Amino acid sequence: MEKAKRPPRGTRKREVPLTEAGIYAAALRLIDADGVEALTMRKLATALDANPMSLYHHVPNKDAVLRGVARMVGTQFRTVTLKDAPWQERIRLLATDFRTLAHRHPKLMAYSFSHQADFIQPEDPFWVALTAILDAAGVPHSELPLISALVGAVITGVLTAELNGALHRWSSLKPPTVGEDGFTPPDHDENRVFRLALDTIIMGLESRLAADGDGQGAGH
Amino acid sequence: MEKAKRPPRGTRKREVPLTEAGIYAAALRLIDADGVEALTMRKLATALDANPMSLYHHVPNKDAVLRGVARMVGTQFRTVTLKDAPWQERIRLLATDFRTLAHRHPKLMAYSFSHQADFIQPEDPFWVALTAILDAAGVPHSELPLISALVGAVITGVLTAELNGALHRWSSLKPPTVGEDGFTPPDHDENRVFRLALDTIIMGLESRLAADGDGQGAGH
DNA sequence: ACCTGAACACCGTTCAAGT
DNA sequence: ACCTGAACACCGTTCAAGT
Numbered sequence: 001m002e003k004a005k006r007p008p009r010g011t012r013k014r015e016v017p018l019t020e021a022g023i024y025a026a027a028l029r030l031i032d033a034d035g036v037e038a039l040t041m042r043k044l045a046t047a048l049d050a051n052p053m054s055l056y057h058h059v060p061n062k063d064a065v066l067r068g069v070a071r072m073v074g075t076q077f078r079t080v081t082l083k084d085a086p087w088q089e090r091i092r093l094l095a096t097d098f099r100t101l102a103h104r105h106p107k108l109m110a111y112s113f114s115h116q117a118d119f120i121q122p123e124d125p126f127w128v129a130l131t132a133i134l135d136a137a138g139v140p141h142s143e144l145p146l147i148s149a150l151v152g153a154v155i156t157g158v159l160t161a162e163l164n165g166a167l168h169r170w171s172s173l174k175p176p177t178v179g180e181d182g183f184t185p186p187d188h189d190e191n192r193v194f195r196l197a198l199d200t201i202i203m204g205l206e207s208r209l210a211a212d213g214d215g216q217g218a219g220h
Numbered sequence: 221m222e223k224a225k226r227p228p229r230g231t232r233k234r235e236v237p238l239t240e241a242g243i244y245a246a247a248l249r250l251i252d253a254d255g256v257e258a259l260t261m262r263k264l265a266t267a268l269d270a271n272p273m274s275l276y277h278h279v280p281n282k283d284a285v286l287r288g289v290a291r292m293v294g295t296q297f298r299t300v301t302l303k304d305a306p307w308q309e310r311i312r313l314l315a316t317d318f319r320t321l322a323h324r325h326p327k328l329m330a331y332s333f334s335h336q337a338d339f340i341q342p343e344d345p346f347w348v349a350l351t352a353i354l355d356a357a358g359v360p361h362s363e364l365p366l367i368s369a370l371v372g373a374v375i376t377g378v379l380t381a382e383l384n385g386a387l388h389r390w391s392s393l394k395p396p397t398v399g400e401d402g403f404t405p406p407d408h409d410e411n412r413v414f415r416l417a418l419d420t421i422i423m424g425l426e427s428r429l430a431a432d433g434d435g436q437g438a439g440h
Numbered sequence: 441a442c443c444t445g446a447a448c449a450c451c452g453t454t455c456a457a458g459t
Numbered sequence: 460a461c462c463t464g465a466a467c468a469c470c471g472t473t474c475a476a477g478t
Contacts, residue, residue, distance in 0.1 A: 018442090041471060051444055053472085062471065114334035117385040122393050146409075149390035150378075150417045156386075157377010158370075165337035166376075170369035173342050189366075197370045204424030238461090261452060271463055273453085278461095282452065 018050055020058045024068045028108065031069065036111040039066075070112040070119050077101050077125050087137035088202050094129050095155050095198055102159050110163040113156045120152065127152070138209055151201065158197045162190050238270055240278045244288045248328065251289065256331040259286075290332040290339050297321050297345050307357035308422050314349050315375050315418055322379050330383040333376045340372065347372070358429055371421065378417045382410050 016022055026047050030039050041062055045052040059065055079097040082090050102109040112119040120127055131148050139147050161167040171189045236242055246267045250259050261282055265272040279285055299317040302310050322329040332339040340347055351368050359367050381387040391409045 040469090042469090053445080054443055056472075057442060110334060114330060114380055114384060117389055120386070120390075127390075145393050146391050146413055146416060148393075149381075149387055149413050150420060152390055153378045153381035153387055153413070154374055154417060154421075157380060158373045160334055160377060160380060161369075161373035164334060166340070167369055167373055169337055170340075170347075170372055171366050173347075173365050173368075193366055193369050193373070196366060197374060200370060200424035200428060201374075201420060202424070203427040204420035204422070207423040207427060208420060260450090262450090273464080274462055276453075 018048065018054055018058055020068065021072075023048065023055060023059055023065065024072050027065050027069050028073070028105065031108050031111075032105055035107045036066065041065075066111070067116060069108060070116045071121075073101070073105055073108060074112070074119050074121065074124050074126070079125060079129055081129065087133050088206075090133045090136075091130075091151070091202065092198055094126070094133065095194075098126055098155065099159060099194065102163060106163045110160060113160045120156075137205070139205075147205070151205075154197065154201050158194060162194060167193050238268065238274055238278055240288065241292075243268065243275060243279055243285065244292050247285050247289050248293070248325065251328050251331075252325055255327045256286065261285075286331070287336060289328060290336045291341075293321070293325055293328060294332070294339050294341065294344050294346070299345060299349055301349065307353050308426075310353045310356075311350075311371070311422065312418055314346070314353065315414075318346055318375060319379060319414065322383060326383045330380060333380045340376075357425070359425075367425070371425075374417065374421050378414060382414060387413050 023044065027039060027044055030044060030047060039062075041055060042052045044065070045055055048055075055065075059068070077098065079094050082093065085093075122128075127148070130152060131144060134147055134151065135141075135144060158167070161170075168189055171193050243264065247259060247264055250264060250267060259282075261275060262272045264285070265275055268275075275285075279288070297318065299314050302313065305313075342348075347368070350372060351364060354367055354371065355361075355364060378387070381390075388409055391413050
């Protein structure tokens with residue numbers, strides 16, 4: 001039987017010309033649908049109704065596509081700025097906004113957190129907001145990069161564990177014979193653990209900031 | 221020119237017979253050397269001086285090899301148990317022991333943290349020790365899984381950021397014009413950030429435990 | 441300038457056949 | 460029971476050729 005396929009490229013004009021941004025956008029759609037590992041230069045070309053080799057005129061190779069998609073998403077992140085709210089609340093909002101983005105593109109974000117060390121750039125809204133909040137919280141300038149790195153690593157780390165399912169597996173382990181009517185409500189575990197991690201790191205920072213004025217600070 | 225290669229399989233007897241454990245061990249060596257993405261069933265067979273297809277008699281497919289290697293390393297982890305030290309010190313020791321393991325097999329661990337949600341199993345020494353310590357610290361039984369998940373996610377998350385270089389990039393950003401003689405000693409950044417994250421999460425847990433006796437605890 | 445077909449050097453895995 | 464060669468259906472990418 002004849003396969004029903006679109007006419008070979010060239011007989012039908014492509015709606016949009018091939019561009020770098022268009023390639024990234026199409027790649028993101030494929031990644032959202034099927035995961036990073038399923039992305040193929042050939043499938044990507046098909047999705048764009050192009051010849052696989054045409055992509056190489058706009059993009060050097062597959063790795064550049066993945067980095068480009070990650071950069072695109074990392075740059076697009078936006079968060080509202082509550083200039084005069086307490087820093088605890090501002091950092092909570094930043095983290096949940098970032099988590100919302102992660103839930104919108106879970107496959108890409110899980111990949112980026114572990115494979116793209118430069119996924120979050122210093123000029124990105126996320127990083128700018130994070131350092132501004134910690135600065136306003138009273139973190140000494142000399143420790144700002146260190147503390148920002150710490151908070152950033154915790155947020156992306158917990159998100160990674162949530163996105164790949166480890167957080168759910170761990171938090172639902174061994175519901176250890178509670179009281180008498182062992183009724184452990186499922187609750188929305190992931191939400192709880194994320195909030196819990198956030199609250200705990202915030203409390204830790206509060207303790208650290210309360211013990212201020214000592215010479216070396218975070219040093220040891 | 222003739223390529224100098226070993227005689228074709230069969231003319232020379234293989235030193236060790238092919239076994240599942242042997243396959244995992246060889247795969248780990250290749251991963252340590254060249255990374256997970258460079259591991260190939262064909263290269264693995266060559267390293268074992270076997271025909272590529274022979275592997276499939278001991279292992280169902282490549283994914284099973286990766287899971288097997290991860291399980292092997294996860295199970296082999298050992299830590300000393302300081303039964304009567306304060307929980308803060310015990311958790312610090314556990315984390316640094318785990319970090320040592322991560323440094324021994326960085327490529328595999330970075331991969332496992334993000335791709336193998338079941339890398340750390342409930343029976344694994346790491347998880348057993350972690351829950352035991354938090355239990356001894358006074359975490360209520362009802363919250364033990366949640367808190368353990370949180371601490372586990374933070375530790376693996378910060379390690380991931382360290383292994384892929386994000387931690388280093390972030391913590392060495394914008395050394396913000398300190399004092400007058402802007403002498404920011406390089407220090408060993410990674411060590412500092414890891415210790416800092418650990419200390420901060422510990423302080424957060426201390427705060428949480430100090431505010432005990434309230435009805436719902438972490439849930440709020 | 442942009443596109444393309446053919447080709448190269450790889451993959452993981454199936455399968456029928458060997459011992 | 461264990462191994463193997465040939466083959467299949469893919470990959471990413473190069474390159475010479477087309478418009």
